[in-house]
Amino acid sequence: MTTQTTQTTQAAKAAPLPAATPVGYPRIGPGRELKKAEEAYWAGRIDHAEFARRTRELRRATRARLAELGLGAAAAAPESFSLYDQVLDAALAIGIIPDRFASVVGPDGSVGDDGLFALARGTVEQPPLEMTKWFDTNYHYLVPEIGPDTDLHLASQRLVELFTESLEDGAGTRPVLVGPLTLLLLAKAQDGAPEGFDPLDRLDDAVAVYAEILAELAAAGAPWVQLDEPALAADQRLTQTDLADALQRSVGRLAETVPRPQLLVTTPYGGIDDLLPVLLATGVEAVHVDLTRGGLPTVDQLASVGDVQLVAGLVEGRSVWRTELPTAAARLAELRTRVTAAGGSADAISVSTSVSLQHVPHTLDLETSLPAELAATLAFADEKITEIVALAAGDVHPGDIDGPRSVPRTFEGVRVDAVRERAAATTAADTDRAEYAVRAEAQRQALGLPDLPTTTIGSFPQVGEVRAARAAHRKGTLDDAGYEQAMRDEIARVITLQEELGLDVLVHGEPERNDMVQYFAENLEGFATTEHGWVQSYGSRCTRPSILFGDVHRPAPITVGWATYAQSLTPRPVKGMLTGPVTILAWSFVRDDQPLGDTADQVGLALRDEVADLEAAGIGIVQVDEPALRELLPLRVAQHEDYLDWSVRSFRLATSGVQEATQIHTHLCYSEFNVVVGAIDALNADVTSIESARSRGEILEAIDPGAFPRGIGPGVWDIHSPRVPSAEEIADQLRRARAVVGPERLWVNPDCGLKTRGYAETEASLRHLVQATREVRAEAEVPAGA
Known part of the structure; x- marks a missing residue:
């Protein structure tokens, strides 16, 4: 050498x-x-x-x-x-x-x-x-x-x-x-x-x-x-x-x-x-x-x-x-x-x-x-x-008690004994649900959805009026009543649009949310948020990660009011939308004074309370997004087992307290998920939607229909591009996916949320998505040899 x-x-x-x-x-x-x-x-x-x-x-x-x-x-x-x-x-x-x-x-x-x-x-x-x-x-x-x-x-x-x-x-x-x-x-x-x-x-x-x-x-x-x-x-x-x-x-x-x-x-x-x-x-x-x-x-x-x-x-x-x-x-x-x-x-x-x-x-x-x-x-x-x-x-030396050093994190909120006691008291039963076959039948009767049900991932485009209303409310120039009315008006518009497009499972569009993690950080104890702490996620996309400094708990319901209002506007099911514990950790700056798994359990239990309140309010589908599940996977294989153990456990803590008829969804995007298909299965969600369009369906190659028996929605529209996919293009993706997972388990959805897109491309793409779905459904109804 x-x-x-x-x-x-x-x-x-x-x-x-x-x-x-x-x-x-x-x-x-x-x-x-x-x-x-x-x-x-x-x-x-x-x-x-x-x-x-x-x-x-x-x-x-x-x-x-x-x-x-x-x-x-x-x-x-x-x-x-x-x-x-x-x-x-x-x-x-x-x-x-x-x-x-x-x-x-x-x-x-x-x-x-x-x-x-x-x-x-x-x-x-x-x-x-x-x-x-x-x-x-x-x-x-x-x-x-x-x-x-x-x-x-x-x-x-x-x-x-x-x-x-x-x-x-x-x-x-x-x-x-x-x-x-x-x-x-x-x-x-x-x-x-x-x-x-x-x-x-x-x-x-x-x-x-x-x-x-x-x-x-x-x-x-x-x-x-x-x-x-x-x-x-x-x-x-x-x-x-x-x-x-x-x-x-x-x-x-x-x-x-x-x-x-x-x-x-x-x-x-x-x-x-x-x-x-x-x-x-x-x-x-x-x-x-x-x-x-x-x-x-x-x-x-x-x-x-x-x-x-x-x-x-x-x-x-x-x-x-x-x-x-x-x-x-x-x-x-x-x-x-x-x-x-x-x-x-x-x-x-x-x-x-x-x-x-x-x-x-x-x-x-x-x-x-x-x-x-x-x-x-x-x-x-x-x-x-x-x-x-x-x-x-050399301005600081080993053992220099007068030199710059970290300030101990011992202030209020860092340690909350009740939170720690609750986490310590959890058992394996808190992460279990009935067998999927039992749940699937209960959900079929409760929801009455067709094969290849269509839905979106959660957010809809955030127009200027929505952002302006949020900013005005934050500054105090728009009172609570005015802000709530502005958000309700946008939710009603999004529900009406989805019904007109022909989607089967609707969302409220999340106009009240600035970011899928920051929104929850602002409503959970143990977090702080910044004014200008922007970090690049990709291209021009920036996020403001929250700072998770203390023991996490939920002081009051967070999403229930918005979800129940949206559900009151339509007979079609509306999903409750939450961000999962692993993603909240991954997209925050997290305390380093205790194991990540302990913090994840605290977040999972806080979300468990929210899921229970959504179910009690009549929301029959709750989606708990975990796009960062693959992201935190250690770079060394020897460390995978421990990580996957606590990450799966925290998700199941959040989602296992519901009845069989309540359908739990999760969403994953923009990582190479093929290597963690086993962990995705272990989440035990009833339906998993997953990024697929941009990677041209690679995840389908990793799915064994026998080993992954639940619903899956491989994305058919790459929302991180302004390009509008044609109905023919989407139909081809659906045919390929149907051949792998079967029509009874296949869901139809975009790759991710629509917050960054404009309404013109969103409406066009969703019309093509619904058109393609109806075309592929019709093909399945034609008798063989006809």
């Missing part, structure tokens, strides 16, 4: 990484400037020149802020900006463009901003790239599609342009690119690829293009480039031996590239264990290790450290809790001891974050309403940078 002493002269003479450097930073802007610019451009309210000006100004402001925080040296700040998604950026950089999008490729083989958005959002003619969860986070990435004949080539100068731009703003940033191994491990075979083709078959070709990118960045004067290889922290379809070989074939070969900048390879989201010696020996100049979810490397694992600079991810980049700085300083000191024992330089260690700070909000400075005791325990992105700067400067 190549060693550090054989590296290029250029790399050897370059400066080391600064002592403090995060591996990523939020890119949406503290005021969601990126979201606003994108959506204005997509809507045609601004032209491309203005769009480019706004995004340029956002990057300039970001670099200035990072310099202000202590990251003004060359390569100290990562250039982690992206217009939409870092995986899509990497794919486009090397020419991974599906054949079906050939029209967006320019004469020089590049793809402009409009082409990038076409791949991300779809067009009238083509559905977008599949979207799924980024490791075990709530960020979504776009899945590259590659085939054996995909023309891999240097297709983008965006990295060079961003670096050159950063020189105009200061000392220059560190270009960041998803590494070739992770990129291809996350990719899927393009439609039409030969059976057995694996995207990794193109690894050597991809590495050759990455080498060209590095040469371009070297010519532009970049002293460092960051390659993100988070796939090393997760179990893969490769054996460890094959993964080590692929690491050498990719990173190792790039380390041999001449000319190139110095290379920092990051390994966020967990420990990489025995792959660390392999990575250290590849010849790269710096290696990042996640020391919050991974342990300190042993002396043996550091044996090949040599002159490699370690970047120690000591500050957790996925939570909002302040770092216990004396403890982190002690770990840093121990790491230095081990590096010295392994023959390396204790001084050649930089302090960093465990992962990119894209997973936390920009800054606490904008928050004015958080309780002071809680705020004192928090750190957002800017505050975490302050922490790594302090650690790197």
Whole structure:
């Protein structure tokens, strides 16, 4: 293997990484400037020149802020900006463009901003790239599609342009690119690829293009480039031996590239264990290790450290809790001891974050309403940078009782004895219901639904009037009576529309909800919400995760009034709509002072009370959404069983207190659910609706009708794209699904809720959905041979 002493002269003479450097930073802007610019451009309210000006100004402001925080040296700040998604950026950089999008490729083989958005959002003619969860986070990435004949080539100068731009703003940033191994491990075979083709078959070709990118960045004067290889922290379809070989074939070969900048390879989201010696020996100049979810490397694992600079991810980049700085300083000191024992330089260690700070909000400075005791325990992105700067400067020492440290969370609401006693008293009987066959017959008689019943997932488009009414009520300019009337008017409109469209099971449309988790956080004890704590979920979609700091309980019913009002307007069944305990945890910043399973049980019991009240009020169908079930699945298989045990238990605690005739639904979306089909079955829901359209029905391949006997609704309309599917397209999906699960268990629904869509496309798509369903039902009524 190549060693550090054989590296290029250029790399050897370059400066080391600064002592403090995060591996990523939020890119949406503290005021969601990126979201606003994108959506204005997509809507045609601004032209491309203005769009480019706004995004340029956002990057300039970001670099200035990072310099202000202590990251003004060359390569100290990562250039982690992206217009939409870092995986899509990497794919486009090397020419991974599906054949079906050939029209967006320019004469020089590049793809402009409009082409990038076409791949991300779809067009009238083509559905977008599949979207799924980024490791075990709530960020979504776009899945590259590659085939054996995909023309891999240097297709983008965006990295060079961003670096050159950063020189105009200061000392220059560190270009960041998803590494070739992770990129291809996350990719899927393009439609039409030969059976057995694996995207990794193109690894050597991809590495050759990455080498060209590095040469371009070297010519532009970049002293460092960051390659993100988070796939090393997760179990893969490769054996460890094959993964080590692929690491050498990719990173190792790039380390041999001449000319190139110095290379920092990051390994966020967990420990990489025995792959660390392999990575250290590849010849790269710096290696990042996640020391919050991974342990300190042993002396043996550091044996090949040599002159490699370690970047120690000591500050957790996925939570909002302040770092216990004396403890982190002690770990840093121990790491230095081990590096010295392994023959390396204790001084050649930089302090960093465990992962990119894209997973936390920009800054606490904008928050004015958080309780002071809680705020004192928090750190957002800017505050975490302050922490790594302090650690790197030696401003805090192991055992330093006067240094910065976390404030203990002992204030009111953190511990509620009654909540803990109730959770401790639960038994296995609290998670059981009657056999499904008994429930199915009771529900058939109670609901009287046809085969292939049609429904939606929950939310309907949130028009400006609804958002304005919520905002006015929040500000106090609209009283409670006026707000309630505005919401009732919208619910009545949504119910009337669904009846006119011909849907079988209706929803109230959720106009009163700002976000499917925040709404419940605002109505449960143990949570706090922020004013400006926005985090990117995907593209222009941002959420404000709530902060779960204490024991959770429900002081009063939350959804019952809205659901019963909606049901009073129609003879058709209306679903009660709740968010499940796992998703509430996954899409919040959760306390770290007790096991997640204990917190999930508390949330499950709070929701159990809500389900019981909905049933008592006459709501015959209750949907408890768990789109994040797959999201929290640990990256290592050895940890799956424990996670699936407590996550399934919390859902069943929430849903098992009802009568046989009450139908329990759940919904899952935008993750690779094939690997947790057993857990989905164990939820014991009567009906499971699941994202399927964007992944082109892949979940159906994992379903064994005998092993999954309950109702299922594989989504037939990708709602994250503005594209309206035709009735014929939906009918084809239904025929395929019916062949797998049978007509008696098949439900018809979109992939997800409709809040982000407009009414014109929503009505058109739902009309096509109902039309396709009636067509497929009619086919089943025609006698064979007729």
